[in-house]
Amino acid sequence: MVAAEDVLLFVNAATASTGQREFSENAEQQSISLSFLHEYMRVNYRELYAATLALGINDHNAMLAVRGLLGNARDVSAEQKAIEGRLIAATLMRLSPPRVFRLFKALQRDGVNNRRTRAIIRDWMTALDNPAYHAVKYRSGFKAGLKHAHVDFGDGELRDFLFGPLQRKPYTTPILETWRQAHYDRNVLYKLPYTVAEGFAAKHGVKREVFIERIGTQMTPLEKLRTDREPVDPLAVLEGSAKYCGPQQIPWLTRLAVRILALPLDERAARRAELTDGMRRFARSEAGDLAGTWGRVTAVLDDSFSSFGSPVKRRRPLAVALATHFLLEALAAPGQYTPLWMSGRDDPLLSYPSGATPLGTRLLDALETAPTRIVVVSDGWDNSPPGLAGEVLRVWRTRLDPARRVDIVHVNPVFNAEGLDVRALSPLVPSVGIRDAEDLVLLVELAQFAQGRVGLPELLAYLDDRVRRFLGAD
């Protein structure tokens, strides 16, 4: 039982926390707590720890876990190593290339260079479908990986490009040749990946507006979002962009929510139809087959001042709430969805962080709508008055609804480093960490274990199933 609790605690932390500053805690507190949890799990429950890679923990934690697993494998059995290897390989395929290259650099710094590590790096690098593209775009990381794992591509041109001497002209690989020409010709640089072209544009003194205008299709969708290139019609972002390498899943719904919340209120109001439509389309595709199957759903969504997050995670908790709002709208039976915002405002598109967190009162409002399921999205700082939500839930669960007719789940986008877990509202209601609203369905599935109704064997079976699906997917 202890193991089950520990695993869930770890998954909560590893889903919600990115080691960045949060509203009430700084980055150091967060990362110290996280690294403790990682080490604790790795030492005590290595098998379960490795299996959490399949549970959709966030990229930051997946990277930490891979680093830990590769770096501490002295007394591990061969079978365990084999399964870990497959999990790690599958995880690397899921991560974005910059993160993988950062991982390679970290392994290099850690001095982790065992045979398994080298094999994993080699397999990942040789599986790249366009190594030259990666070598140009992520040059230092690519180089670090090659050097660290002694990978030989057997491609003299690529070797010369990375390690010199830079005397070849012309290169036969088109992208390398473009790169060579971009040093001299400002019109060629628009064929290079955006981040590389940016450097050349600066070198040639190309005006920023002109550059952004012309680089267009070389940007990945996320780069487009970052540079503010009319990103808001969501499908248009996906079309006409550079492709990612590898099967990546980008949480578009949450990304867009973040983007929308960054717009000024006036602009949001002016483009209401377009924005709502975009969010709905993404939510519907996220919901997939489950659309309309959740019955009567009421959401309690936190837009209190603390949903501002921190300067490094601007309005993240609010964005998660906004994305969850649209997702639940798609999941609930048509017309059976009631959103209740903490502030009492009822226009989700125009929400902004302000005010206190009267969770208790809002929960009462939610219970009054007689739903079959209540989803609470909040950082759990119930402060108006403090602890009322816990009391309401306690009385509800013990006196009014002991049979659990209403399914209540609390998803928390903020990891509480001091408590080593996300802040729970009440021991009677499961609280799970969330990073992207897209994970909601899986997290609700996982939440049943947090209630203590289901024991370790069931959890292990569930984990096995998830691992099988995760490994089978690629």
Place this chain on the structure above:
Amino acid sequence: MRIDLDGLRTGPAQTWGAIRLVPLLRDRPVEGLRLHRIAYSEEPRWSAVRLSSKLSYYSYVPHGFVADWDRDGGDRGESAAFGTQILDETKDKRGSVLGMPMQVHRRMTQKLGKRRARFLPLHFAIEGYLALHFGGPDIAWREWSDRVLRHGLSPRMEASYRGTAVADLQDALKVFEIHEGQCGVLLYAADALAAAFVVPHPDDYRELHPTLMLDHYGELIYQYALMMPPVKEFRAGITEDVDTLAELRAAAEEQGAQWAEFHDRVMANALLDRDYTAELGYVMGDFELVRFRPAFKPGEENHIGEAITDREGAIAYLKTYRLSEAQVRRGYLLETLATNGWRLSAAAKAIGTTAEDLRGRIRAAGFEMILRQKETAAGSTK
């Protein structure tokens, strides 16, 4: 004068560590007066305030407040400023002390336009405290040193802690969720009232909320915040038998009401119950900027502060500073000496002690330099 917080009601408190913040809410803002902020410098640096041709006040002055009154009276062009304004430094002739950059302000309160004035928050009040009987003895009794007879108490200095040094204060202010209509705050450290801050308009409060970080706090507050355990937070608890949702809601509302009242029980009314000596600083239309000081009672809570009041005496702006015990004693000694005509023996009799003991107290309070050296020597041989 009494401090009268009519028109303000307390909201539910929020706590963080040893800090408790009690919001003060106004149902309707005070009309005709607005405050905003001037930041003088991001870097800590000394400032000198020229009080008169001979007298200066040196302190770290991070910011000033601009009071704007009668905005509809035709001075809109100038009063439209919101947000941080940087003072044009080139206008001031810059001096320097030991190579430190230095800013010179003219007077504590200065007219900036027809209907606006800038003042240095809290410095105005602290200067009032420092200037207490600054001239020294009126009659040259032989127990006072030549120096105090010639120059008064100059230089008189006091130290206080900046808000950034007070443990947990930054986090407490950061996570504080500002209420709708909030116009002020009562700041407690370990449930000792550290400061009261009131402004005329909720928007002003929103803007000036972070300036609490730059204010002065007494030593007591610094130590309480550092040493004391977290203050007890109100926890909702529903104990009654509840059988329906409606009953649960009633019980929850009951808890909400109890919470709003909670701090009234822990709140010390020492700020409001006292009589203060007020001193008029500046008249702005219908409003008056005053600073006030308490009767200096050792062993009790003593606050100095400044306020902008309207004709009826209602508070539009208030900022207080809790004196530390040593500061209260210094004020008390000076007041006692002054009321007894600076006669040591008479003052000693008035507080029921001996002249020798009073001399000891003066020395202990850090005013040794006001006692004549010979007297001191004669006293110690006795």
